Amino acid sequence: AAGVIQSPRHLIKEKRETATLKCYPIPRHDTVYWYQQGPGQDPQFLISFYEKMQSDKGSIPDRFSAQQFSDYHSELNMSSLELGDSALYFCASSLGRAELFFGSGTQLSVL
Amino acid sequence: AQSVTQLDSHVSVSEGTPVLLRCNYSSSYSPSLFWYVQHPNKGLQLLLKYTSAATLVKGINGFEAEFKKSETSFHLTKPSAHMSDAAEYFCVVSDPIENTGFQKLVFGTGTRLLVSP
Numbered sequence: 001a002a003g004v005i006q007s008p009r010h011l012i013k014e015k016r017e018t019a020t021l022k023c024y025p026i027p028r029h030d031t032v033y034w035y036q037q038g039p040g041q042d043p044q045f046l047i048s049f050y051e052k053m054q055s056d057k058g059s060i061p062d063r064f065s066a067q068q069f070s071d072y073h074s075e076l077n078m079s080s081l082e083l084g085d086s087a088l089y090f091c092a093s094s095l096g097r098a099e100l101f102f103g104s105g106t107q108l109s110v111l
Numbered sequence: 112a113q114s115v116t117q118l119d120s121h122v123s124v125s126e127g128t129p130v131l132l133r134c135n136y137s138s139s140y141s142p143s144l145f146w147y148v149q150h151p152n153k154g155l156q157l158l159l160k161y162t163s164a165a166t167l168v169k170g171i172n173g174f175e176a177e178f179k180k181s182e183t184s185f186h187l188t189k190p191s192a193h194m195s196d197a198a199e200y201f202c203v204v205s206d207p208i209e210n211t212g213f214q215k216l217v218f219g220t221g222t223r224l225l226v227s228p
Binding site: 031033042043044045048050055056058090092094097099100101102103104105107 | 214
C-alpha cells in the first residue's frame with residue numbers, strides 16, 4: 001500500500017540558509033500535518049492543511065511557511081535557518097479525523 | 112484541550128517477559144487514543160487505535176491496549192517481549208479543533224523500551 005513520501009531524507013544546511021521539505025500524502029487523504037521532533041523529544045505539531053487550506057497552526061516559527069498544492073502534496077519552507085532548527089521533520093496524512101499515517105521524516109542538520 | 116501523560120520515560124524488560132507501558136490521558140469527552148512506535152532513525156508507525164468501539168484494542172506485533180474510562184488510562188501491553196520491540200513508544204490523543212471537523216495529535220513524552228537477552 002502507498003505510504004506518505006517525504007523528500008529529501010536528509011538535508012544539511014548552513015545558518016541563515018533556506019530549506020524546502022516536501023511531502024506526498026497517501027492518495028485520497030485530505031489532510032496533511034507537519035511535525036518537528038528534536039533529539040530525544042516528542043513530536044511537536046507545526047501546521048496542518050485540509051483540502052489545501054490551512055486548518056490549524058501550532059508552534060511554527062514565523063520563519064517557516066507551508067502550503068498544500070492542488071495535487072495535495074505539501075511543502076514546508078524554512079528560511080533564515082538556525083542551529084536550533086536541526087531536527088527530524090515528519091509529515092503525516094489522514095482521511096478526515098481518522099488516524100494519522102507518518103512518513104519516514106526528513107532529518108535536517110543546520111551547521 | 113486534551114493531554115496525555117506517559118508515566119515512565121524508560122522501561123527495561125528481559126526477552127520473553129511481559130511489557131507494560133503506562134499512559135494516562137485527560138479529556139472532556141470520549142477521546143480517540145493511539146499508540147505509535149518509533150524505531151531509531153525511523154518514522155512513526157501506528158501500533159493500535161481506540162475510537163470508542165471495543166475497549167480492548169489489539170494491534171500489530173502482539174501488542175494490545177485497554178481503554179479504561181474510570182481510570183483515564185490506555186496502557187499498552189504485550190505478553191512476551193522480543194528484542195525487536197526495543198524502540199520509543201508514544202501514547203497519543205486526538206485533540207479535535209473546536210467548531211471544525213479537524214484534529215491534531217497531542218503526543219506524550221514517550222517511553223523508551225529496552226529489551227535485554
